[in-house]
Amino acid sequence: MHYILFYKTADNYIERRAPLRGDHLGLVNEFHTNGHIVMAGALAEPADGAVLIFRGDTPDAAHEFVNRDPYVKNGLITEWSVRPWIVVTE
Numbered sequence: 001m002h003y004i005l006f007y008k009t010a011d012n013y014i015e016r017r018a019p020l021r022g023d024h025l026g027l028v029n030e031f032h033t034n035g036h037i038v039m040a041g042a043l044a045e046p047a048d049g050a051v052l053i054f055r056g057d058t059p060d061a062a063h064e065f066v067n068r069d070p071y072v073k074n075g076l077i078t079e080w081s082v083r084p085w086i087v088v089t090e
Contacts, residue, residue, distance in 0.1 A: 002038065002087050003059045005066065007050040008079040014047055020070040027068055028052075036061035059084070 010016065017024070031037040031054075040052035054062045062082045071077050 001055070001057060002085040003054045003056070003062050004083050004085045005052040005054060005062045006081050006083070007052070007071075007077045009042075009048055009050065010076050010078050013076055016076055017071065020074055020076065023070045027065065027070070031061065031065055036065075053085070 028037060028040050032040070036054050036056060038053040038055050041050065043049040043051065052062070052065070054065075059082045066072055066080055066082075069077070072080065
């Protein structure tokens, strides 16, 4: 099963993320290396969100990611949600 984590970013997100970006990307890499994140990236034009795709039997990894993400902890993410995604081809 796949789960999509949707992020909505705060105003001035691009400018504000610089001091936290290394820690955020390290967390993304950790979850990718252990097989939980399939792909992830920010939305562009406008830069108002991000999408992270998780693979697992439950959405637990996505929730753990949110709880540990420095972007969330420091208010760069104003809203987030996790939705199950039924994939028909990969």
